[in-house]
Amino acid sequence: MNARPTELTQIGPYRIRRQIGEGGMGVVYLGTAPDGRPVAVKTLRPWLVGGTDGRRRFEREVSTLVRVRGSRVAEVLDADVAADPPYVVTRYVDGVPLTRMVAEHEPLSGADLQQVAVGLLEALASVHAAGVVHRDVKPGNVLVTADGPVLIDFGIAHAADDTRLTATGFISGTPGYLAPETVIGQDPTPATDVHGWAATVTYAATGRPPYGYGPDIAVLDRIRRGEHDLHGVEPGLAAVLGAALQVDPARRPGVDTALRMLAGPDAADTTDMPPVGAAAPLVDPSLATTDETAVVTPADLRDAATATAFPPAPSSAPTPSPRPAPAPPQPPAPAPHRDPGVWRSRTALALAGLVLALVAAWAPYAGAVVALGVLLLGRVTWRIRRRLFERRELRGQHRGDPFVAALALPWDLLASVAPCVGQVLVAAAGAVAVGGLLGLGDVGGLRTPYLVGGVVGALLVWWGPGTVRSRHGLTAVFAPMDRAPRTAWAVLGVLALAVCGVILTWESLGTVWWPADGPPGFAEGWFS
Missing domain, CATH: 1.10.510.10 (Transferase(Phosphotransferase) domain 1)
Structure with missing residues (x-):
């Protein structure tokens, strides 16, 4: 059988439905067994089928798989090393x-x-x-x-x-x-x-x-x-x-x-293991400079490695006890590392959300534009990170990764606009509905409907339907702050000043509906 992997429709008695993965030595397909149950069928790559080494590796894989049983492993169901191409069938795991x-x-x-x-x-x-x-x-x-x-x-x-x-x-x-x-x-x-x-x-x-x-x-x-x-x-x-x-x-x-x-x-x-500390290197550090290849x-x-990491056990033969030498001075123990946690990035996200809520309360239309920008930033970041992750999984990290991300940026931005606009509309609808109900009921002061509506809109921007990708992208944007305290304090200071500035501006100018003259026509009676 000389068909390309994408053209395979039958391997042995198994009907091939689609390719579901591939590894260093094989291609994995989702197949259907004669009794109708789904199975995973793995074959050697076509360019390895004719080689002796590839078949020997495949034989070893089969001899290994048939010995493994358990609910936490993909058990082997069938194999044919002599087929062309050779294949092994395992339980299909839907995960x-x-x-x-x-x-x-x-x-x-x-x-x-x-x-x-x-x-x-x-x-x-x-x-x-x-x-x-x-x-x-x-x-x-x-x-x-x-x-x-x-x-x-x-x-x-x-x-x-x-x-x-x-x-x-x-x-x-x-x-x-x-x-x-x-x-x-x-x-x-x-x-x-x-x-x-x-x-x-x-x-x-x-x-x-x-x-x-x-x-x-x-x-x-x-x-x-x-x-x-x-x-x-x-x-x-x-x-x-x-x-x-x-x-x-x-x-x-x-x-x-x-x-x-x-x-x-x-x-x-709950362990009797030795204390966990800095592990000794397997080889002398000076050997690191001689490495020129990852193989x-x-x-x-x-x-x-044997000489440096795993010294031979001492001989049982008696040896004369040498005169003890004065112990060399011990260097001071390093200070224990403290994990900075994620409080800086989470505090910054909370402050940014408060700024968004206040902007939406002070200038609702401007708040909607800011919300759209925030969602776009998060979603585009998520798309870039996912593309780079998949690329590095296949090829490892390369210097050209940022260039590839930059080339794809226009497409990522364009592909993110429609879903982000929809999410802003959902957030705006929730803000208007809640704020309008408070306005109609004369709950709180004059600014209460705007403030509550802004908070509801900000919450929907973060936790609304379809915002999970933007949320993870924004988390990734702020995550470096947890490892850079000075930068984190600077960002937190800027955000705190922004909160104060928006509050003072709102207090001085009141709610502004720019670029319109007032709230939407259907909500004119809701806000006063």
């Missing part, structure tokens, strides 16, 4: 990728985050019970369903007793979520998946990978040094994730231990 859920909405917290963290550990328990190491646990391989997360795509899963088939000098996996031992070419173990679990949960909790962004070689260097970033994670969960992200696999908790840690009333107090050669790094 949303964790990457898309976080990108389109916001990082998880509370019970939702707990469900993902515990569910993925349950998935790893099923995987490891079959003697398998998944090796590529990452947000893109997690589907979130109504019943919780499901771990999918064992495309590079590695049975613990199999021989590695990865080409010499290359690492199978996704930079940013690789474990330190994988970076230096050591064989994966269940602890490797625990590290991937912690990296994935960190992304779910913060919206960013634990080792940041940048060129692959820079990310890999941070990984092998253990330079992860858990800022923004709740302290109890951060303690568990920090233990699971340790550079030395022997220091990471097992799956069962991690589950017990998460089940306790306070994850930080790490195991032969070049294994000796250095």
